[in-house]
Amino acid sequence: MRRKEFPVYRVAKHVTVKVLAGVLWSVPLGAEAPAVYAIRGARVVTGKGPILERATVIVRDGLIADVGAQAAIPADAWVIEAEGLSVYPGLMDALSSLGLPEGSPATQRRPEPPSSAEAERTEDVPVNSAWVRAADLLNPAERRIEAARNIGFTAAATFPMRGILCGQGAVIALAGDRPGEMVIHPSAGLYVTLTTRRGGGFPASLMGAIAYLRQVFLDADHYEQARTIYNRNPAGLKRPEYDRALEALLASPRVLLPASTAVEIARMLRLAAEIRRTPVLYGGHEAWRSAELLRESGVSVIVSLKWPERDRDADPDVEESLRVLEMREKAPATPATLAKAGVRFAFSSAGLTDRRDFVRAVRRALNAGLSEADALRALTLHPAEIYGLSDRLGTVEPGKIANLVVTSGDLFQEQTEIKHVFVDGRKYQPIAISREEGRP
Amino acid sequence: MRRVFQIAAAVCSALAAEPPLVIQNAQVLTVTKGSFRGSVVIRNGKIAEAGEKTLVPLGAHVIDAGGQYLMPGIVDCHSHIAADSINEGSVSVSSMVSIEDVLDPEDIAIYRALAGGVTTANILHGSANAIGGQCVVIKLRWGKDARGLLFAGAKPGLKLALGENPKRQGYAPAQGRSPRYPATRMGVEDVIRQAFAEAKAYRQAWREYQDKVARGENAIPPRRDLRLEPLVEVLEGKRLVHAHCYRADEILMLLRLAEEIGFRVKTLQHVLEGYKVAKEIAAHGAGASTFSDWWAYKVEAYDAIPYNAALMLRKGVLVSLNSDSAELMRRLNTEAAKTLKYGGLTEEEALSLITINPARQLEIDDRVGSIEPGKDADLVLFDKHPLSSYAKVQKVFIDGELYFDRDRDLSARPEREQRRKALVEREREAEKKQPSRTRDRDTERPQ
Structure with missing residues (x-):
């Protein structure tokens, strides 16, 4: 049966939902939504290859089934007439804490360490919670998920962000009824900060944090070596102790290291080489100076869309240096410099949940020379590649996860409206929240 | 380390293409080989020749010094510039941290020190702990990255500290911090003795492991301990100890403790009561890196006298004057000049306190510290004699490369100021068009 979208149907749908939910309470709400969509006659920006004019995108069972002018519309599809509309790959936030309730007990209630800062076991140091997994902490009802989805984000890499070795991130879909359903990949990498400890424990300085990281990664290598030797021939050897933090370091596919300035970028690249881990740098606001170095090292950068701003409360009489300016x-x-140099970069929305702020932030990069195609890639394919998921995310291609954004026009124009957002093949209607009203 | 050599090799090969440089008609103060009016010939970043009469090589770039004074680049044996953190004050033994990890090649203090004629500096960890962090010797190659600052081949250092600073957190911890052992000078001694005992045990554990492996036994290697490894390097003479100290009694304590443990204190830093125990310092073979006339800024600095440097020098101690301050670092030549008044040192002796002596203390005197053929072409051109308080630095060369030029700096200022103003204006304009709205919203963590 071919269905069309019209108001009466929508009312009927809601009634049906309530009835169904009342009777079959175990059936999740979203299950009612049709499994097949045909977005017909749209301008499809696939994110790979040329833009398709007047093409149709078929979504079936959460996946993109077909894309093209000739795509056959299945009999059971809910057709969305999209003439004059554009379809983009769903956006992906390359670095966030979406879905993780801030102040979640699992990240907050950590045992206070023994008073000696030279604690024997790495996990006794409160800055290390490498074993904490974002995938285990997800809350589908977390308020920022919907806000991000409303401006076109359909997936995000999300990380615990407390401490120095904060924990293992996950790539998640920005919709779902149950946490497990949202997880696209449970091991996105280890989020590292160089924050220092208040109250006096080690490390209390930047060089302390770096020394700490160096030691912990050496410990992880030693842990693995000891285990290998022991397992090969345990006779006469003391059994190596189990350590959940070191286990987590060994299991992590990559480390995210903070680096905004050119000096920090060089510093973190050296550290990554030393600890022999695959790095992804985040921050990147001065990476325009380090493009050559980054290209040589082949390291990807997550550039924050929260551009540095002048502190408007600063003393107006204090002159800022040419360097800071x-x-x-x-x-x-x-972004433009990195794109030109062939350095892979992705954007982190840095918590921008207002569409106008988000578009303006992207536009500043566009005005500075970034092409729209590269901007789109930094919000779709590149984050997918960075986390090793470009086989399922990042473009509008058959076989990939049906994460899509349907817009009234150019994605990076302020006046463009977001009509529909598809996450895992389920359609969501962005709720327009005016700036004055604030969040829902 | 290999990278350092690679970079050094790359720098050398890049310089090889450079034409020779001759600084002519200069009043050359070699510091070690007397003074003369003549020229210095620089080839591949090294001093090729220095003398009253030298041949100008074909194709050489010639600078006429017009009778101005050329001296070796100043070496500062105690500085805390060019680093993003200085103290890891949380623990009493912080030998796992290293200044090298946090070098900031863009610290403006580098350029200012360069403009004061300093070309080499020992960047020390702070004095908050009995055993502090790892130190690094840099050249002030302003404009290069952190790797480019490193003085390739210079031995790394380790900071030790005695007296008030390391024990302060024991009896008067900073607000919000819990007290930390030690709280007394006795405790400081104990922490050092204990740490080196641990380091010896650590070295022993590795030796035993290697013996087991050699015998073909099944063994798990010891865990590498980055806190103890620098101490093992000190025991093996691969790392130089720079010890912050003031009082004569604690100086003697440390010298005896070092002899008991089995290492040499390479330099005593500050060492304001060094004049009281100069013979003992000389006998141990420690250098003394002191201030010209700072005193009374804390109780343990009350017995300081401006004759300290001269008195120690006369007793056979290898003495240098240091800055310990980004500001003082710009005029170490004036600091050296004070020893002419306090203690009656000769001009050459005074200059040696900020050139060849600190170079010897850092074991880099085969490379820098005087104007001699074969040494690095680290040179400073002063308009007047550097021991005059009217002297101004005109040009500074490191490895034969011009890193500071007073005329160039002065002439670039208006343009820089213009650029600065233009940027400020442009930003204000943009703000008017687009009022900041994101400011009050809650946003996510750093990113």
Whole structure:
């Protein structure tokens, strides 16, 4: 049966939902939604290859079934007439804490360490919670998920963000009824900060944090070596102790290291080489100065869309140095510079949940020379590639997860409206929230 | 380490293409080989020749010094510039941390020190702990990255600290911090003795492991301990100890403790009461890196006298003057000049306190510290004699490369100021068009 969308149907749908939910309470709400969609006659920006004019995208069972002008519309599809509309790959936030309730007990209630800062076991140090997994902490009802989805985000890499070795991130779909359903990949990498401890424990300085990281990764290597030797021939050997933090370090596919300035980028690349882990740098606002170094190292950068701003409460009589001014002026040129140099970069929305703010932030990069195609890639295919998921995310291609954004026009224009957002093949209607009203 | 050599090799090969440089008609103060009016010939970043009469090589770039004073680049044996953190104050033994990890090649203090004629500096960890962090010797190659600052081949250092600073957190911890052992000078001694005992046990554990492996036994290697490894390097003479100290009694304590443990204190830093125990310092073979005339800024600095440097020097101690301050670092030549008044040192002796002596203390005197053929072409051109308080630095060369030029700096200022103003204006304009709205919203963590 071919169904069309019209108001009466929508009313009927809601009634049906209530009845169904009342009778069959075990059936999740979303299950009612049709499994097949045909988005017909749209301009499809596939994110790979040329833009398709007047093409149809078929979505079936959460996946993209077909894309093209000739795509046959299945009999059971709910057709969305999309003439004049554009279809984009669903956006992916390359670095966030979406879905993780801030102040979640699992990340907050950590045992206070023994008073000696030279604690024997790495996991006794409160800055290390490498074993904490974002995938285990997800809350589908977390308020920011919907806000992000409303502006076109359909997936995100999300990380615990407390401590120095904060924990293992996950790539998640930005919709779902149950946490497990949202997880696209449970091991996105280890989120590392260089924060120091308040109250005096080790490490209390930047160099302390770096020394700590160096030691912990050496410990992980030693842990593995000891286990191998022991398992090969345990006779006469003391059994190596189990350590959940080191287990987590060994299991992590990559480390996310903070690096905004050119000095920090060089510093973190050296550290990554030393600890022999695959790094992804995040921050990147001065990466325009480090493009050559980044290209040589083949390391990807997650550029925050929260561009540095002047502190408007600062003393107006204090003159800022040319260096600081230049850094602010040129930060939005970073994406264009990296694209030109062939450095892979992705955007982190940095918590921008207002569409106008988000578009303006992207536009600053566009105005500084970034092409729209590269901007789109930084929000779709590149984050998917960085987390090794480009076989299922990042473009509008048959076989991939049906994460899509349907818009009234150019995605990076302020006046463009987001009509529908598809996550895992389920259609969501963005709720327009005016700035004055604030969040829902 | 290999990277350091690679970079050094790359720098050398890049310089090889450079034409020779001759600084002519200069009043050359070699510090070690007397003074003369003549020229210095620089080839591949090294001093090729220095003398009253030298041949100008074909194709050489010639600078006429017009009778101005050329001296070796100043070496500062105690500095805390060019680093993003200085103290890891949380623990009493912080030998796992290293200044090298946090070098900031863009610290403006580098350029300012360069403009004061400093070309080499020992960047020390702070003095918050009995055993502090790892130190690094840099050249002030302003404009290069962190790797480019490193003084390739210079031995790394380790900071030790005695007295008030390391024990302060024991009896008067900073607000919000829990007290930390030690709280007394006795405790400081104990922490050092204990740490080196641990380091010896650690070395022993590795030796035993290697013996087991050699015998073909099944063994798990010891865990590498980055806190103890630098101490083992000290025991093996591969790392230089720079010890912050003030009082004569604690100086003697440390010298005896070092002899008991089995290492040499390479330099005593500050060492304001060094004049009281100069013979003992000389006998141990420690260098003394002191201030010209700072005193009374804390109780343990009350017995300081401006004659300290001269008195120690006369007793056979290898003495240098250091800055310990980004500001003082710009005028170490004036600091050296004070020893002419306090203690009656000769001009050459005074200059040696900020050139060849600190170079010897850092074991880099085969490379820098004087104007001699074969040494790095680290040179400073002063308009007047550097021991005059009217002297201004005109040009500074490191490895034969011009890193500071007073005229160039002055002439670039208006343009820089213009650029700065333009940026400020542009930003204000953009703000007017687009009022910041994101400011008050809650946003996510750093990113």
